[in-house]
Amino acid sequence: MKKSLYREFYKFGHKKLTWFAPLLLLVFMILISDYPSNRLLAMMTYDSPDAIMIILVIVGSTMFSMEFQNNAILTLLYKSPRTLSVYLDKFITIFIYNLILHGLAIIFTFALAATINPVSWFAAYQYHQPLIVNMFLATGVDILTTTLIISVVFLISTLINSNAVVVTVGLAVMFFGEAISSDLTRGSSALTSLAKWNPFNMTMLTHQYVNYAGYYDTTLLSNAQLATGALAYILVFFACGYLIFRKKRF
Amino acid sequence: MLKVSHINTFINRKKIIKDVSFQVNSGSIVGLIGPNGAGKTTIMKTILGLTKFTGNISVEDKTVTENNHAALTRVGALIEHPAIYPFLTGLENLKLYSLDEADMNNIVSMLKMDAYINTKSKGYSMGMKQKLGIAIALLNKPQLVILDEPMNGLDIEATILIRKIIKQYAAQGSAFLISSHVLGELQKVMTNVLLITEGKIIVDEPIDEFNRVSRQQYHLLTEDMPTTEKLFAENQIPVTKSDDYLVIPRKLSDQVQELLYSHHIRLVELSPQGLNFEQTVVSLLQQQRRQSHEK
Numbered sequence: 401m402k403k404s405l406y407r408e409f410y411k412f413g414h415k416k417l418t419w420f421a422p423l424l425l426l427v428f429m430i431l432i433s434d435y436p437s438n439r440l441l442a443m444m445t446y447d448s449p450d451a452i453m454i455i456l457v458i459v460g461s462t463m464f465s466m467e468f469q470n471n472a473i474l475t476l477l478y479k480s481p482r483t484l485s486v487y488l489d490k491f492i493t494i495f496i497y498n499l500i501l502h503g504l505a506i507i508f509t510f511a512l513a514a515t516i517n518p519v520s521w522f523a524a525y526q527y528h529q530p531l532i533v534n535m536f537l538a539t540g541v542d543i544l545t546t547t548l549i550i551s552v553v554f555l556i557s558t559l560i561n562s563n564a565v566v567v568t569v570g571l572a573v574m575f576f577g578e579a580i581s582s583d584l585t586r587g588s589s590a591l592t593s594l595a596k597w598n599p600f601n602m603t604m605l606t607h608q609y610v611n612y613a614g615y616y617d618t619t620l621l622s623n624a625q626l627a628t629g630a631l632a633y634i635l636v637f638f639a640c641g642y643l644i645f646r647k648k649r650f
Numbered sequence: 651m652l653k654v655s656h657i658n659t660f661i662n663r664k665k666i667i668k669d670v671s672f673q674v675n676s677g678s679i680v681g682l683i684g685p686n687g688a689g690k691t692t693i694m695k696t697i698l699g700l701t702k703f704t705g706n707i708s709v710e711d712k713t714v715t716e717n718n719h720a721a722l723t724r725v726g727a728l729i730e731h732p733a734i735y736p737f738l739t740g741l742e743n744l745k746l747y748s749l750d751e752a753d754m755n756n757i758v759s760m761l762k763m764d765a766y767i768n769t770k771s772k773g774y775s776m777g778m779k780q781k782l783g784i785a786i787a788l789l790n791k792p793q794l795v796i797l798d799e800p801m802n803g804l805d806i807e808a809t810i811l812i813r814k815i816i817k818q819y820a821a822q823g824s825a826f827l828i829s830s831h832v833l834g835e836l837q838k839v840m841t842n843v844l845l846i847t848e849g850k851i852i853v854d855e856p857i858d859e860f861n862r863v864s865r866q867q868y869h870l871l872t873e874d875m876p877t878t879e880k881l882f883a884e885n886q887i888p889v890t891k892s893d894d895y896l897v898i899p900r901k902l903s904d905q906v907q908e909l910l911y912s913h914h915i916r917l918v919e920l921s922p923q924g925l926n927f928e929q930t931v932v933s934l935l936q937q938q939r940r941q942s943h944e945k
Contacts, residue, residue: 474698475729
């Protein structure tokens with residue numbers, strides 16, 4: 401397990417995109433920092449959640465496809481003690497990368513707030529909490545949302561070997577999830593109570609956390625319910641992805 | 651070392667490998683040969699726990715299952731294509747799997763890869779990639795090495811070098827299971843023959859025994875070959891064709907002569923022949939195909 405996890409980090413650390421993505425994140429945040437509504441932007445770490453999600457969809461989709469494209473999946477499988485460890489190691493690797501990206505987003509936020517767009521970090525903002533607490537909690541919530549997206553990307557990766565298709569489907573879930581979920585929850589009242597638990601709804605967790613009034617009418621779920629749903633779907637998608645990967649013939 | 655007992659492998663619910671059993675002992679080089687689609691690669695994948703199977707596979711008495719590869723810690727393999735990440739250098743590709751840097755550097759020198767091992771592997775030729783794939787399989791002093799078509803894309807110098815290295819590792823106790831379509835190459839290194847067709851092992855014996863038996867063939871020519879063939883088929887005498895002759899097993903030569911005599915077919919020639927390795931393999935495969943067809 402330790403050795404196979406090391407292999408994943410080794411490969412991940414040697415890919416250019418791994419190191420290039422944080423620079424893209426910084427450029428994206430600088431561009432966004434120019435908009436008004438300083439406190440909301442600071443709480444949202446200058447809209448980094450959207451940029452991080454795009455990065456994770458692209459990077460995550462290559463984690464399995466590189467094994468298929470380089471004929472490395474057979475070697476990877478027999479060199480790993482268990483099939484589960486191949487899947488789990490990749491998940492752990494990108495999850496840690498997710499944490500690093502969020503950590504960098506916080507550092508970049510402090511830097512931008514100190515230079516381009518000053519804010520008062522300790523003044524109360526949302527949920528009767530200081531802005532700095534809002535920002536840290538929003539980041540924590542976004543880690544949950546992005547982990548949900550990773551589990552979706554991994555599930556799709558086990559079904560489809562093509563990197564491009566996985567990226568497209570992943571981005572589609574990200575960008576059209578809100579519209580699809582909105583359509584589903586606007587149905588008849590009998591179905592609405594069930595439809596509001598659809599997985600697309602859970603992808604709006606971060607947005608609802610920073611803008612509750614703007615999103616509650618769409619999701620029809622509280623923040624806690626969205627968080628619970630997201631966690632449940634992460635487990636479901638992870639389990640389904642692993643079972644498909646286990647049954648897959650190489 | 652490697653014990654394969656009564657394995658059946660299924661792909662899309664179709665039985666590909668049928669009740670196969672064999673052993674590979676320390677220091678032996680077993681040549682797994684057979685026609686395309688016979689199941690050579692599937693057997694190799696099954697040993698590595700990469701396909702669904704029934705039966706038992708063990709390496710050093712540790713059982714391999716489809717989802718538990720703990721028994722394969724000292725097994726090296728090259729299956730189908732070398733597993734190489736193009737964004738890594740050759741050395742970085744080796745480092746991914748290496749547990750002993752000195753051993754890794756030794757393999758690099760042995761395979762004469764020093765000149766390009768520190769360059770990105772995306773620029774490697776087919777032969778360079780193949781050598782790197784073999785190097786990965788040889789890492790960490792493996793007890794068992796499984797090589798699927800190892801000579802693919804290699805030039806003559808590299809082929810000779812790999813042959814020498816395989817013999818060297820076998821002399822140190824490593825066991826090898828090698829499949830190749832280049833029978834001549836395989837013949838130069840293997841100590842045992844495993845001939846497979848239609849998912850079944852039809853020959854499993856030391857190469858010396860195989861060569862001895864392969865010489866026990868007779869070439870037969872009669873005045874009426876069509877009737878002779880028909881007669882043999884009716885009497886279930888296994889024969890194969892070689893140019894204008896029929897090839898029969900030596901042990902059946904008396905029975906054949908009696909049969910021809912009783913049917914008044916004049917014998918023109920019945921002479922002992924030494925088939926070469928390739929001819930013997932082809933002859934055995936033809937016999938097996940005919941027997942399957944008759945069933």
